[in-house]
Structure formats: structure tokens, C-alpha cells
Amino acid sequence: MGQLQLPTNLEDLIPENHVVRVVNETIDNMDLSILMRQYKGGGASSFHPQMMLKVLIYAYTQRIYSSRQIAKALRENVNFMWISANNRPDFRTINRFRGVVMREIMEEIFTAVVALLIEEGYVKLENYFVDGTKMEANANKHTAVWAKSTGRYKDQLQKKIQELLNDIDRENEEENEEYGDRDLEELGEGRPIDTEKIEKKMQELNERLRKEPKDKKLSKALRKLERDYLPRWKKYEEQEKKLGDRNSYSKTDEDATFMRMKGEPPGGKVWPKPGYNIQMGTENQFVVGYSVHQRPGDFGCLIPHLERVKRWFGKLPEKVIADGGYGSEENYDYLESAKVGPYVKYNSFHLEQTRKYRQNPFLADNLVYDEQKDEFICPAGKRLIYQETSQQRTENGYLTEKRHYECEDCNSCVLREQCTRAVGNRRIQISFRLKEMKKRARDNLHSEEGQRLRSRRGVEVESVFGRLKWNWGFRRFLLRGKQKVEIEWGLLCIAHNMAKMAA
């Protein structure tokens, strides 16, 4: 592949600090050996991959995301002509490059851009502001497959299959002892069944039918199993496989999960839409890390997200700053163990600073704790006594423990109305570990550094999301499938970083 030839007549038309020049020069300065390795010759595209990458990233900075629009811009727009050296790949070539070639190298290209930002001093991997947003997938919102419905239909079908088989067995019990009991045992009521068992059972019934070809009931049942029940059963099994631990997916983009999106009109009923949860970290408003998740909650996304950042850069940032959506025991534990400064709020962080909260003696957080006896003392002077410890596993497999306490006697307490709505005695549950971690996070957040970082949070990652979603109009993915969605978001992040460098 030869050097790119720039048409000299276009050169004078492009201002020095124009974003197109920044994209061009930045990509020229990057180590793109991974990209070049994708082109080993032999039927590869005749267009230079470096040029294709420049065109794609520049297009994203100009809010042009569709391959047809990019191809059009290459024919009509002088900046596109300049950056493509007057090459004009068609929309299929652009699509193939974005969807197939970039799939293998997206992460490397993104990390190369961040490495350049580090080298230039824009980013230091020091303060990492992380937040998440939900983005709509390119999928129809009326194509949901819900885990609950699939489970319910499958249970109903299992009952029907069992009834059908039990009917046949009852009929044949006296005539054929060999099959009678065994069928009931294998596919008996309440026992889990699967495709293999149904197919095995059908084989047995087929054998039986060969011996008794005039048995109309048996042949009708077999037909029902073969044409209706088994295909439906397979369909539900397939759906369960696609669902994994999700509660839903869309038939048009099976990787997308139904979730509630932000920015819906206030007060109106918000219907979940198929989408992805995007986690992103910024420093000085440059995107330093991103990840795409299929679960709507932010709690469980932080660790996989930071693990990715660690894999990319060989270390974690020095401080992580995030809002209350991330303040869980698991996340605090991870950050503390990794010696990362946790400036992460928890749900009640703002509430507990109000006088109303601090002066409410009934709140579990404000009850007096007798450490020696391991008991709490309520405002009525009664003791809440330890009952049991419960354990819970998070989505990521982290084990949390909570200690349960119950008041010795709430009957006839005059403060009851202010204190609890429980039917019996008041019960509370506490994780002392989380309490300790929250205290350390609170100290961090209230420190001088904490206050400085908190005041920056609003203008960091949130403003970048705002720019991409509202200024650049990127509110819905164009491509389908998690891998391709990651490419789109990665390109958008690179484009943002370069546009910011140009600014």
C-alpha cells in the first residue's frame, strides 16, 4: 500500500486548527500496526485502512453516522475529500470497515488515542469521573421477549406435555408394562424436562406405534408432540439461552435489554425500551474508558468497567469519582482493595446531611449501638437484640452479610406510630462492613479534595454525555449487537476526544 496522495489544491482550503486536520495528524501519529495487520493482502479492500479510519472518525465528529451519508459527504464535502485524499469508498465498504475490520481493533485504536492524550499531558489517569447512561438500541420496542413470560409459558407447556404423556401411559399401562411406570418416572409432574428427554420419549412412543400401528390415540399424541409441543419447547429453551441472567431481550437486537431510558417526559408513563447501559469515564472531559452493558443497574457495572480500564492501561486511575448509584459494599471493597481513592457517594449521602435526617432518632442509622452487648437501643429505651445473619450474593458473585436485630417488646409503646409500621416488633438489618466503608467514603467526600472533585463531577462525564446525546444528536445506535454497538460508541468517544483536542 503506497503513501496517501493529498490533492494539493484542497490543502489551502483547510484552516490550521480545523478538526479535520487534528483527526488527520492524530491518526498519522498513532501506532496503527494492529490496523495494518488486518490488511494482509489477498482480496482485501483497495482503500487504505488509515484513510478509512480517518474518514470514519472525522464523520463522527461532524455528526454523520450513517454509512450512506458518509459516502455522500465524500463526494460533496471538501473536508471529507481532503481527509480521504479524494478516495471515495462506497457505503458498503464503509459499513464493512466499521462492522468487520473495526471489531477486531476498536479497543486498540481507542487505547492508542488515550495513550497519545497521556503523552500530550491532557490526561494523567489521576481523577476518573465515571457515570452511566442508557442508550436506545436499533430495535423495535414491540419485540420484547420477557423472562417471566417465557418461564410461565414453559411451565404451562410442561404441564400439557406431562398430561399428554400421562394419558397415553394410563391407556397403555395394562397392555404394556414395560413403558407404563418408566414414563411417569422420567417425565412425572413437577420434574424438570428438557428437549433430550422429550425426544427420547418420542422415540419410545414411535417404537410402540410400530408395534401397534392402529392405535389412533398414540399416533395423534405423537403428532401433537412432534408438530406443536416440541417446536414450542425448543423455542422457549432457545429464548432462555438468549436471556441468560437478563429479564428481557429484543427480537430485532437480541443483545439489547429492555430498560427505562432517561430524558422521558416528566410525569408521563415511562415504558422500557430495548437498549444498552453505557458506562464511561472521563478526565478533563476527555473520554478515558467506556464499556457497554446489558444490565440496567449501575451498581454491578463499575467493577467490570474498571477491570477493562485496568486491562487497557495496565493500572487503575488513582481516584474514582461517582454518584450514589455506585455506592455499594462490593464497589467500595473493590476500590479499597485496589488502593484506589473512593470518592463514590451512596444513596443516602445527600439525605443524611439534612437536619431532618440527622435529628430523626428513629432511623436505623441514628440508633444507639451498645458494642459490648451487640445490641441497639431505641428512643423508648428498649433493646434491639441480635437474631440472625443473612447472606446475599450480588450479580457479580460478591457475598454480603447483614445482621438482623429485633426489638424486645414494641407492644404498648407510645412512640410506635413514629417508629415503625411493622406488625410485630420492629426489626432492623445492618451491614457493619458497609457502614464502615460509607464512613470512609463520607470522610473522603467531605475532605477539601473531595469537595473539589465533587464540584467537578457535573462538568466532567455528565457534560460529555450531554454533548454526545444532545449536541451531536447520538441518542440511538445504528448498528445491532453488543459488539457493533461497542464499535459505534468507541468511534464516538474517539471523535469526541479529537474534537476536544481541536478546540
Ligand code: SF4
Ligand atoms: S416501637 Fe419498638 S423500637 Fe420503636 S421506639 Fe417503641 S419500643 Fe422502641
